[in-house]
Amino acid sequence: AQKVTQAQTEISVVEKEDVTLDCVYETRDTTYYLFWYKQPPSGELVFLIRRNSFDEQNEISGRYSWNFQKSTSSFNFTITASQVVDSAVYFCALSINTGTASKLTFGTGTRLQVTL
């Protein structure tokens, strides 16, 4: 069985602070992908990143960066110099191949509140 744990239910920061959202996953599969999605108040989940299980290189995209560590089964997400527009619920998700399709197992999400 697959599982994704996001232990941080809610985080509040002041604008310009850096913030890290934690994600720990469980799977017996050796091939899998990890994702981060952002869910703003409008409700639509917005794709942020996809990372495969064989690529442990960290990735940076503007103010966003991701740290994938297979040894600790973690895929953490850092926002540098946070902004009010970053306020949203962030979901980490795991995808394994179940034959013809890959479906996502989501964590419970971390609500990020960025204030002025």
Place this chain on the structure above:
Amino acid sequence: DTGVSQNPRHKITKRGQNVTFRCDPISEHNRLYWYRQTLGQGPEFLTYFQNEAQLEKSRLLSDRFSAERPKGSFSTLEIQRTEQGDSAMYLCASSPDRERYEKLFFGSGTQLSVL
């Protein structure tokens, strides 16, 4: 891309009534997924279509739930004899079917409230 469209955005119904939601995926996306999200939780997989064929259903999808994608384009999700426990956000997603482990494009969801 015009994005994944879901209708209605909100639905309030009385217990025991039937409801139907519609999802229009991104044009030419062959794969279509339905997820359910309850308050404070992440989305949970319900079912998946490859074109018009429903290839996988979650155990969460009881006999009261039925999904269709008759022409491989839009999809409908029907819930019969709704119960209060069905109250949730129902999310639709699509993907182009070009590779495994594709990223999904989500709609804004239909929020169902069963009174």
